[in-house]
Amino acid sequence: MTTSDTTIAAGSAPEAESPSDGNYLNHAHGIRSWIFTLDHKRIGVMYLVSVVAALLLGGVFAMLVRTELLTPGKTIMEADTYNKMFTLHGAVMIFLFIIPSIPAALGNFVLPIMLGAKDVAFPRLNLFSYYLYVVGALLALLAIVTGGVDTGWTFYTPYSTTTSTSVIAVTLGAFVLGFSSIFTGLNFIVTIHRLRPPGMNWFRMPLFLWALYATSIIQILATPVLGITLILLILERTLGVGIFDPALGGDPVLFQHFFWFYSHPAVYIMILPAMGIVSELVSVFSHKHIFGYKFIAYSSIAIAILGFLVWGHHMFTSGQSAVANVIFSALTFSVSIPSAIKVFNWLTTMYKGSISLETPMCYALSFIFMFGIGGLTGLFLGALATDIHLHDTYFVVAHFHYTMMGGTFIAFVGGLHYWWPKITGRMYSEFWGRIACLTVFIGFNATFFAQFVMGSRGMPRRYYNYLDEYQPYHVFSTIGSYLLAVGLILTAVYLIHSLFRGRRAPANPWGGASLEWHCSSPPPHDNFAEQPTVGDCYDFSGLRYDPEIRGYVSDQGRDS
Amino acid sequence: MGHEPTSDAAMAHEHTPHLAHHFETSEQQFVAGKLGMWLFLATEILLFGGLFCAYAIYRASHPEIFQYAHRYLDKTLGGINTIVLICSSLTMAWGVHCAQRGQRRGLIACLVLTLLFACTFLGIKYVEYSHKWKDGLLPGTRFDPQYAPGEHGHGGDADETAQYGEHTSDEPAGETGAASPSASDDETPLDVGAGRSRVPPAADGPSGLAEVPWLERPKPHAEIKERPSNVHIFFGIYFSMTGLHGLHVIAGMGVIVWILIRSIKGHFGADYFTPVDLAGLYWHLVDLIWIYLFPLLYLIH
Amino acid sequence: MLAQTDGSFWMPTAGSTAAEEVDLLFDVIFWISAFFFTLIVALMVLFIIRYRRRVGRKAEKMATHNLALEITWSIIPLILVIVIFYVGMKSFLAMATPPEDAYRIDVEGQKWSWMFIYPNGHVDSELHVPVDTDVQLTLTSLDVIHSFYIPAFRLKRDAVPGRYSKMYFRATQAGEYTVFCAEYCGTGHSDMLSTCVVHPPGEFELWLESADPLKKLTDEQYQAYLTDPDAFIAANPEIKGLETPVDIGRKLYTKKGCAQCHSVDGSAATGPTFKGVFGKSHQMTGGSMVVADENYIRESMLNPNANVVAGYQAVMPTYQGRLKDREITALVAYIRSLGDEGD
Ligand code: HEA
Ligand code: HEA
Ligand code: CUA
């Protein structure tokens, strides 16, 4: 199909095939060897398949939302249907896709290998948490088939306690998914603390692991609060306990505090691992040591901690006191400093590097571009006076798509391409990879930049119907989203194609130095035949490109 | 939980049967398990933390509800339950001690005792709950008390009754209505649609962290002569907290039964007792939470 | 038609004092962001071109950390965000503190309309305010949370049930501005619109005067008016804004939010249409048949869920206290007129 594909068939298969013979994929066979597996790599792959399915579902909802918004009033559905569409879109994307995407899918696969461990600390708990994910997802699907939910993904009371849709199934699903996320985080923390092999001290860990560690802290400390909030919401609906229901003397704003106490830190659950991936990609594809390792590492922890203190910035107009508003606004800005540190360190890493623009790097650069916009527009929202105007408009919608989709999702796709050879043992088409990346980049910016403008011009979010003056922006955005969908479908096509026709991957196709590139592609069942020696994972000087296997080998000829 | 690393015995090394393949030493496995359990306990505390926050916020903004309603609770039964749980913690700790020394019989006896205490706790809790049920001391719209606190019935403090006269029979918050805040008009007070909610908006409802100083609030019931509005919120909080705690007791009993079966089968010895240790930690946490719940709910000054 | 169709690329027309402050802050943040963003992207592109991987070119060795550099690029953004925070806080506090003598209007949100209650007791579905005057709104909601939002004023405040929140503004330009509901509140959320009419100096009082003509009639006058509206109006030209009950009812139909749920052209909506219902017998949810006479219509406004027409949900809020007796009479007259046309 492409130039690279043809060379594959002709060339390098033999060398790559022999060492990867006994790998985790062919270690055992049959469906039971997957569904009862305790191997973190297989669990990671199962997560991967599940979250991509969730992405597809969420994407379908998104396309319906965008199509409906082509014209004011009814285009293809009624108002009630529309309300369910954006709720399901938001809930599926957040709880089923983005929160587990990087940590549970990619993290599960690479964390123990990068660390030099044989598995995560509690493999059974790992599998259990995957099945919790499945149960949560089924509950969410149950809600969809029993009529959907129309509360928005934020479940604000008292709307959520009075609407007649399947709120309970969804909240129960989110509750279960929360525990899945907690157990993943717990597993990662213990693994990083207790399973580091000799020589792997904290400051030799790849930055992705620091990011996952920081993420896990948030998962453990914030998610239980979401759990209890959702339980109280369910009790409110079933028994009317009255804690959040103003009709019973309760306080609906208290619900918002509880919800954002989780959901703000949750946005850093999403972005931190993404930043971790970008740290890896920028360094590896600049073939240069990461700049400011300690600052990047500590800034992840700083973001995790500061992220707990700013939840009130979602409630500037809710009636919380002016003093609280001022404090939350001040704290909000503190989070931007560690983010800025990361961005500048990435740039300096590229400086005087030797930058190769393979697909993962294209995604990493897109990330810096789009997260830059997403993060900087966070400043408009963090500032009190402007947020009063921009709150609950499309400006916020654009902000969080730039951070979540332009940030986390793009980094996820970048990481997926980066580790794809490791996970599947196959190379995808570099040509189509770059084309798709460009399509996604253009489509994404067209979709969501228009939303900034209409948002600041006053278009409120969650609007089925809108004033005519906003239509040009909506049309532009919808067309962009179709382009975006084309780009993503293209991605899916060539990735799946590579599974069957892809060239066999060498152990180290990109020239990475962290431990996962020391084992074969795909890795053997126990990750390492013998304990690998731990070195500086950003020191690429000992690596040499070998055109014959189209991958990197150690200069000394030592091939792991 | 019950998902300690140790249950990966299937692929254990030949020589140390309880060492999972991905650990180097039993020591490493033990500390990993312990760290995992501590982290899990942290999440449990945060789970209850949400409820404690809700409690604190309502208690701060509406102390009268708590002062009035806690007297519906039976301090004696609550006190007995506290003692029962403390005893169960003791027997559990003793059991862990036995396990460390490889005393199988001692361990079994302690676990059985712990289970008995736990059953006693649940039994008493059942008695308390069923009284509340009968007397209409339930959350939300189901709140329909049959008597003022301490008046008669099942427990409460009779001596305080005098201070609080008869109970009012109308619904909570009825008196607050929702008069137009600043319009000077002769219109009748607003009323929420009958189908939508049973109770009018609580103009003086708990306001969380809201700013309301500019609003003329009705005098915060200085001396509580009548039933304050929204007493049912106390029972909402009471049932949420004790109910969640009760579920944890039941989960803990499940874990203990599992440990008991394994110790009867002779799985534990001086060299391997991680699950007993971890179950013990969990059980202590469950006790600890009750030790906070008891004074917060039953012993309001 | 609406004053806010112009404005800058980013912002709609500025119609209040707050808008000027918000726009200034927006510009400040915008240019700071634009600067950093351009810097970052420019460097990125430059590095990609300059340090592109070529055969035989390896990455240059250089230091892997530099404390001075790290501190510089922490401190500079820090200073900038402190500035942003401070300006944001100052304008916010200015926007949030109403002067003592502000003109007060109460606002009630409910699914899915806004209701404005003026100090003289007049209730209207449009917000009318005088230009260059401090106005304080006191917001509450009768059901779920709504959020009162006027983009041209850059102001937004949630209307929370069981709670009163206040907001304050000073309009600087006469004209009409759209009011949105910005907090999701269900089916009609995106139709929960209203208009804020800013009157030029002196005209607001006139408007308020004539806004509620029925209120001004004495009981005897009112009786005379009901007996023969046209004659009464002709005889009393000094009572401004007085029209026939049907005409007043037609206005109330939109003003009071009936139009959100009831059509007058026979199409079904959240509630049954008004066209042709009057005087006919209808099946209720319970199965009983009820004739839609004056009494039933009156009951439907004051106690809407007592008898709900079969096939509709009991979602209508009560209008007890929001409609005065004379207004109900006018509305009934209007609905009756639709019934006649329907025959
Ligand atoms: C991945 C997800 C993610 C991330 C990373 C962020 C990051 C940030 N967010 Fe965002 N946010 C969301 C997801 C995210 N957000 C979501 C989902 C919502 C809405 C939820 C809903 O209502 O449905 C939301 C809403 C939201 C609001 C509430 C808006 C409202 O409803 O009124 C606010 C307000 O303060 C805010 C602020 C910020 C800030 C200051 C950051 C900062 O962390 C950004 C820091 C980054 C940078 C600053 C850019 C990088 C730095 C430079 C380029 C150097 C130059 C820097 C300076 C000069 C400072 N966000
Ligand atoms: C991770 C989070 C995430 C992601 C990725 C997206 C992606 C998209 N979202 Fe978003 N969205 C939210 C989270 C997200 N969204 C949230 C939380 C809300 C708020 C909900 C609420 O208000 O309650 C929201 C709301 C929201 C709105 C506002 C609705 C309203 O307020 O009325 C809109 C409108 O345009 C929108 C559009 C889109 C579009 C066009 C995409 C597109 O980018 C989608 C493109 C994706 C696809 C087309 C799927 C294709 C995938 C494949 C083919 C598989 C490919 C496989 C690999 C890459 C391996 N979304
Ligand atoms: Cu009212 Cu949205």
Ligand SMILES: [Cu+2]
């Ligand atoms: Cu936030």
